[in-house]
Amino acid sequence: MAQQQQQQPNPAAIKDEGRDGRLSFRNFAEHKMRREFKDAAVEKCSEHLRAFGQCAQDNGLMVVFRCRELNKKINECMHEHNSHEAFERYIKEHSDELERRTIKSKS
Template sequence: MSTPDETNAPDIKAQIKDDGRDARLSFRRFAEHKMKREFKEVAIKKCEEHLKNFGQCAQENGLLVVFKCRELNRKINECMVEHNSPEKFEAYLKDHEDELEKRTLKSK
């Protein structure tokens, strides 16, 4: 006779397998991931001036960068929060739903 644990083993294995499938990137998630990278690149370009200023300050101050360039670092962070926020990305996805669908269909 089989024990209850042995009869449930296939169900448990199937559940683990299903969880693994869900964890992988689906075609839609893969397309969203690519769009998120592109969205972040645009945000970085918008904050490029702040990044250049911080880089120059870092080169001039070496190890003191943490103290001397704090304000420039704060400006980078503020700029990135403004242009790379989750809310802005959701709005970007809504504005580009057709592109997301095209990428999803192309990936299948």
């Protein structure tokens, strides 16, 4: 019985795989690039995220009041690196890669 539970795949992973399968070739490539773009934004803001995490750990339920400035810094950083305009610039800079991925996905 325990082996059956361990062998069952994660429902969230199944849902993600299914979503990728429903996307058109161009949308699939753009979706992957958006995911990479968001991961890069999180990486760029990792210092703020670590500081907020430490503040939250130190302050418990008072995190809302005592870590407000750190939360604002995270929001500003994420907005700077994860805005729609920044993604459009990223797509323009990586348009050749997007086309390569689109062509690769079709074959």
